[in-house]
Amino acid sequence: MTIADTSSSARPDHTVFSRIGRAFRQVPFSVGFGIVWLAGMVLVAIFADQIRPYGITAMDLRSRLALPGTFPHVLGTDELGRDVLSRLIQSIRMSLVIAFGATIISAVFGTTLGFLAAKFRGVVEHLVLVLADFQAALPFLIMSIAILAFFGSSMSLLIVLMGFYGWERYARIARGLAISASAQGYAASVVQLGATPMRVYLKHILPNVASTLIVSMTLTFPEIILMESGLSFLGLGVQPPETSLGNMVGFGREYLTRAPWIMLAPSLVIMLTTLSISLVGDWLRDKLDPTLR
Amino acid sequence: MMVRFILTRLFRAFITILAVITFAFVVLRMSGDPAQVMLGPDAPNETVLAFRATWGLDQPIWVQYAAYIKSIFSGDFGVSMRDKASAIHLVIERIPATLQLTIPALLLKLAIGIPAGVYAALHRQSIIDRGVIFGAVLGFTIPSFVMGLLLVLLFSIILGVLPSGGQDTWQHGILPTLTMAIGGIGILARFSRSAMIEVMGQPFIRTASAKGLKWKDVVWSHALPNAAVPIVTIVGFMVGSLIAGAVVVESIFSWPGIGRLLVVSVTNRDLAVVQCILLVVAATMVVSNLVVDLLYGWLDPRLRSQSAH
């Protein structure tokens, strides 16, 4: 029998990564800039110890509040003579680590709950929905502030707390996709082949859900950075002697008139980083799943 | 059928509030001795003992839980350590100050954000569209504290035309309101734009204009009502944050509202007030979510016939 062969290539080109690879060749300038910036930030975070010219608490008392460009402090110093560039580098690492850790915790937690709700329906599903409602009822900032107030601001608490940000989005997506897969779709058919539920979820549903989840992660990541910066700015997040981007802005506030660069440098980094992630995330979303908005 | 819808929503709202109260209870108990927490470390011994008795702190946990709920519903949130005034009173008297910022900010967001987004959607690829997208992106990537400080830098320090802190005259409210509004305008513009674009791409819009309707009518009677649904959700969140959304801004501008009270209380470990704010804010959000849900049911008839979820 002759079957018209309308497909163009036999190359398997439907994994998430190969689609991204193909898309890379048609990158608009702003997105390209965003990717470069993000890559830069990640490198800074990884190699912070190596590239940092000074320790973050090293005080150069002879050059306090030095202007940027005053050798050897490229970005100037703060009121205690601490090198702004070094503190900035360390802050980038701190904020990125927290945001990464929190995003992953949030994604895993949310996806698992979403799958559980889809698989077991009934009471479990209602429980998950109630939890999601609860999360939506309390503005995250307020809840974080309250918890930090009661339990004190330790680093691990901070990361776990940030990890609760946005889980309900992943849960909703995972649940929706799992349900539609089960109802009439490939999941039902694999079950019918005799697969165990584990196999159905891990080998079939999860990979199909992955691209949507990744897009969601690019949306929550910048929000977590903003959230943590806000908390640190208020003095409730990362505590000294550790430094984070929000922290630096908070300290720089006092010297807004005399030494605005203390506050401007971290602010600029926050803005460019969140901007980059938003741009790249939007673009990724269009490429991976145009039906999403 | 509407009745069932309303009842389910009310029930869910009630459960959520109960969950928040339980959460507050758990946090309170886990973080240390509630008596110390609520009364402060310098409270005289008799007060502590009396407190423990009223709250039944020696009783099994279920009794404590019930006592806690009872006290919440009777308005007793404990006493602020700083002023020795009732926590709930302290909180309530700060609400108007916060609203003075958030309500004008919300109006600005609605008045500028939604039209900008809708206009951009209807004139894709024009200068205005690009401008709106650019502005919107800037608006929500710049964190509010940065925005606030930048505005202070520009208007108070460099230009010297607006005051930078306190609540003395109405001019003092301009910068904080502006700071809050800008981020929200960005979010609303972006959202309205994508909601409109989605609706305009639907087949029924083509049908409407093919029927010969004037473009104006197509937009106003067909596109906008449908686009309204997702926009209402976002607006709902913003309304719910009327009380809670000003935390950072109030800190920057030393505006004596609830947000500032929260931060100050946390720094002073005045936990009775913290707990009170938590519950008041949650109640506001739940109520506003409920109103949005009900509004949904009225706006979108399809949702009415479904039961809860």
Add this chain to the structure above:
Amino acid sequence: MTQLLEARDLVRTYQVRRGLFGTSTPVRAVDGVSLAIKPGETLGIVGESGSGKSTLGRMLLGIDAPQGGDVVFEGEAMPKFGTPRWRALRARMQLVYQDPLAALDRRLTIAQQIGEPLEIHRIIPKEHRAARVAELMAAVGLRPDQGGRYPHELSGGQRQRAVIARALASRPKLLVCDEPVSALDVSIQAQVVNMLRDLQDANDIAMVFISHDLKVVRNIADRVAVMYLGRIVEEASSDVIFKTPLHPYTKALVSSVPVPGKVLEGRVILQGEPPNPANRPSGCAFHPRCALASDLCRSRAPDLLAVGAGRTAACHMVQAPAVAVAA
């Protein structure tokens, strides 16, 4: 054991709620169906939507649990859905349904999916699996290079072939096909049906072929059961049913099948509404549309009784015409 599969008095109900505050009434999708399938034979189940044929198909496989009656496969009671025993039994009984695109995972290649039952049931050692997949693909008429394709890169007919190949991977003894060709172009339908028949002969597989399309069923079934509103109203060998249908409903269905070269004559056109299981008529479920309906038909539902050698029908008029008319 002569029967491969036996179903006795199967009943399946679901709850329907009238309005918001009304009580929920149970609706019988399948209302007391018994049938038996021998190894290697093909049973065609025919009916319109709402007749319960799809539900029956799922019950035969143990996917939907019966509220009444039971299913016995190879002499053993059907295990509960989702249990390890039920899963293991999948290697011996499989389902092919209407929409091949929905049945396939869009992220995996055809070859991976055809080979999946081999992995699940650990049938052949890993090294030999590729060969078996190639063998299956050839048996259903797919080219070897198509193994690396993704479902959406194939045509509807090719996808359904892939689904069938996957169903056959574990060498099942029973294949239930629920409208397997309804979504395909008419020209492809015949090809796929012929292919199914060849595969069946080559591998000695019993088949339950569910369809609303008589032309297709005629091609492949040894015996045919006609369903109406959850009950079997007539059952006989394929030839007999098509040449001499007895039940008024079967007569109407058969009369509408065009025969090439002849003008369609003697066509029985059914009056009345299509059946709604939530609103079951009294007595014989078919009586509102039946030209022969009598008072007996309206008051008492007929049982499925033998009306000839190897055939059964559920109709008062057919079973005892004199008695029925007089009533």
